[in-house]
Amino acid sequence: MIAQRCDLKVLGRVQDSHSLDPIPFANVYFKEAQQGAVSDVNGFFEIPVLCQGSYHVSVSHIGCQTRELYMTVKHDTTILLELEHHSQIMDELAVAASAIEEATTQEIMLMDAYEISQNADKNMANMLGDLAGVSVIKNGTNIAKPVVNGLYGDRLILLNNGVTQSGQQWGADHSPEIDPLAAGKITVIKGVSALAYQGSNLGSAILVSPPKIDSEPHFHGKVRYFFESNGLGTGLNIRVQKHHHKFAWSLVGTAKKKGDSQAASYHLTNTGAVEGDFSLQTEYNHNTSLKSELFFSSFNAHLGVLRGAHIGNLTDLEEALVRSEPFYTKDQFSYQIKAPYQKINHHLLKWNTSYLLNKDHKFDFTYAVQWDLRKEFDVRRSGRSVKPSMSLNQRSYFTEIKYRGYLSNDWEVSSGVQLNRKDNYNEAGTGILPLIPDYISFETGLFVMATKKNEQFSFELGGRYDYLDQRVATISRGIPKEIKRYHNYVSNVGLAGGGNYVFSNGMNLSYNLGLASRNPGINERYSNGLHQGISGIEEGNPDLVSEQSLKNTLALGGKINAKILYEILYYDQAIENFIFLNPQNEFRTTIRGTFPVFKYVQTRARIFGWDFTSTFLFSDSFNASLRASYLKGTDTQNNIPLIYLPSNNLFLSFKYQIPSVGQWSQMTFELSNKYVFEQKNIMSDQDFASPPKGYNLTGVKISGERKLGGNRLNMFLRIDNLFNVSYRDYLNRLRYFADDLGINVITGLNLNF
Amino acid sequence: MKNIFQTKSLILLSISISLISMISCSDDLVVPDDPVIENEEEVITTLTYTLTPSEGGSAVVLTYQDLDGDGANEPTITNGMLSDSTVYTGALTLLNETELPAESITEEIEEEDDEHQFFFSSTITDLQVEYADEDGDGKPVGLTTTLTTGAVGSGTLTITLRHEPEKSAANVASGDITSAGGETDISVTFTLTIEE
Secondary structure: OOOOOOOEEEEEEEEEOOOOOEOOOOEEEEOOOOEEEEOOOOOEEEEEEEOOEEEEEEEEOOOEOOEEEEEEEOOOEEEEEEEOEOOOOOOHHHHHHOOOOOOOOOEEEEEEHHHHHHOOOOOHHHHHOOOOOEEEEEOOOOOEEEEEOOEEHHHOEEEEOOEEOOOOOOOOOOOOOOOHHHOOEEEEEEOOOOOOOOOOOOOOEEEEEOOOOOOOOOOEEEEEEEEEOOOOEEEEEEEEEEEOOOEEEEEEEEEEEEOOEEEOOOEEOOOOEEEEEEEEEEEEEEEOOEEEEEEEEEEEEEEEOOHHHOOOOHHHHHHHHOOOOOOOOOOOOOOOOOOOEEEEEEEEEEEEEEEEEEOOEEEEEEEEEEEEEEEEEOOOOOOHHHOOOEEEEEEEEEEEEEEEEEOOOOEEEEEEEEEEEEEEEEOOOOOOOOOOOEEEEEEEEEEEEEEEEOOOEEEEEEEEEEEEEEEEEEEOOOOOOOEEEEEEEEEEEEEEEEEEEEOOOOOEEEEEEEEEEEOOOHHHHHOEEEEHHHOEEEEOOOOOOOEEEEEEEEEEEEEEOOOEEEEEEEEEEEEEEEEEEEEEEEEEEEOOEEEEEEEEEEEEEEEEEEEEEEEEEOOOOEEEEEEEEEEEEEEOOOOEEOOOOOOOEEEEEEEEEEEEEOOEEEEEEEEEEEEEOOOOOOOHHHOOOOOOOOEEEEEEEEEEEEEEOOEEEEEEEEEEOOOOOOOOOOOEHHHHOOOOEOOEEEEEEEEEO | OHHHHHHHHHHHHHHHHHHHHHHHOOHHHOOOOOOOOOOOOOOOOEEEEEEEEOOOOOOEEEEEEOOOOOOOOOOEEEOEEEEOOOEEEEEEEEEEOOOOOOEEHHHHHHHOHHHEEEEEEEOOOOOEEEEOOOOOOOOOOOOEEEEEOOOOEEEEEEEEEEEOOOOOOOOOOOOOOOOOOOEEEEEEEEEEEEEO
């Protein structure tokens, strides 16, 4: 028997995965041996004496995602370890290049697992809200939708694990049914046309991707926990995973609960929320070229809506507008959620098989089913509050076959066919005529994209064709009520092209041009009835035609003296047949009072703006970031502003990092300040209330990492709205009724085991 | 090598095509079934305010009927003429006439009287409406009222029904709507003429 050798030496280098620059002062730790080393100025490190065996190795450095790997050491070994910097700190363009599988010349922003952990208390939209060019349209804190470069809802693509999210995206008060804590990263493409994805889109896309299962033969996982003072919210998220020889799995569960939130000076009664989600991810490697994945996720939430925001008619709204605090404000905090509230369930089952023909050709087959159930409960008479006022059930069946490969002259080509069937119906028994009708739609899409890259120049070109066949069964509002059927079929074409040039000094310039279209939403065509939130009667228009958009983006990014990183994006989008809800010069008298009438109409619109991001590296440990967004939207046909567009904003933060303090490493102190300007691009007769004043929010954050029984523990303490400022936000529909959130102290931890 | 690639591609292509045609051959399923036309049990279509002179005589009946709810048809309003310096007993009844037979909403209000209150306001200065009923907490409801006319004149009378008002807020119990809150279930206006 040969004795175990214990005189092995491991040499290595830690480097940046994008720039390949050395990373000095990185910690490398071999857990089982309890041995570690710190890399030198050239990134080199040495573990001088090690026994033969298998080790869990962690590599960490300030501002980088800590990397964990499992390796077997049999002889003296040399290893190269690459780390990725957090996107907010370092060159976003470089990180972005590897963010999605398909390289693109379009502008990309990213939230990685670390940033998701540090914002674990937020829902998906609010999490993305601090990125440049991303705003949030809300109905209170619980219900929030992301807005990218001014567009939201149906005009954005939301992709959950490669499948277009299929739910009731049309509603401004319907938040995406996705648990961000199950994601490994969230990518925002501020592009001209998301050609590879199905769904109505005018350019931008948000991609929520689960993390890859590490090739680690042991049982590992991650626990995240948070507590927030505002609303006394808590949340727990657990991920476990294991990689067997050919089979790998991971399981994620999230539970969240919060009570009434607080504005600066009063409770926001009935704004609690409860959420429970889980997902299971499995993969099986049949052989080196054939791989199958099965994914299931389930999102379940009860979201309370401010009680004082439930109103009957325009007089009620006018009364609410002048109150100092909303009606029904209670002195006591409560976890209770009563009407009005929303109950949402969304499940996704996805099968994917990929086949690698050889290293240059890959085929993908995907089949996915989604179930989306949405019940909305209102305050009603005679105990009817327990019955939903709206109960929608949507199922969708998605099939995709995709090819990706390299042609002889360095062109990368991807192409695919997508089919989606959507069955949407109202569950009977609400006692209210449905706001949107039952329908079945069938979409077929085809896309081809080609990319060519060399060191300085990359170029992409693509096209997409979609055909929609939709059968609708509406109920007329006259007397007697009748069923009226519609059959819609639309063809849409999308085209996009762009190029990216890297100058010798590292400066990066890209330009993209895209033509895209969007079918009218089901609500825009057929909604009919009173909209409680705005106290107006909303009428759809069955004759609406598709929106056509032509969008240009120009992005410039680079470094100045390795001290300043900057990036600027300019976009200009013209939308023909832009659909919006227009107040009519008509008031309708009913027994409940008088209501203004709104109709969906089409116009010519233009939205342009710029997003600026920069980081100043004063030293290795001290940096400042500045972000600014400007946007202006105009109805160019009538020469009036477009309503509900994000206000301009300015964000500044200072970050100070200390490599280690006692047991703690990677200590980070952050001070941030966000200023949101008043929305001035609006006329007084376009809204019930003038836009709120500009506001300034200050935040602080401390975070650090330490070892705990051989595991890595990261903790943070964050304070939002430090000075407990009273403010209202233009894009929050509750601004008619109540102030936005007051101070919030959040503490969280993240344990990797 | 090239041959193998082509064969495999062909196989994959044919699998793809057959899969697509399989999925798209469900033509007969693509029409939704007839949707259920909901029975709108919560709708209030008709308000009747019956004013009976306390010293005898024929009652004056004010009605407001809005059968199509939020639809574009104008409501049917029956206004009335009252005598000057007269005391009337007012009784409100509410109906949902979209159902057959018509459903009484008055009963729903009576069952939940602590969650409802009617408010009366008039442009005729000396016309007064006082509550003549109360809920379990001793707070007014407004299904029964006493209306007193003054001098000859004309103007309007607005009747508002609030669901879940704060009955204990300032002056709400005496009929002032200002601090009541709640949501408006009914808001109707009648034209009244006060004659000799």
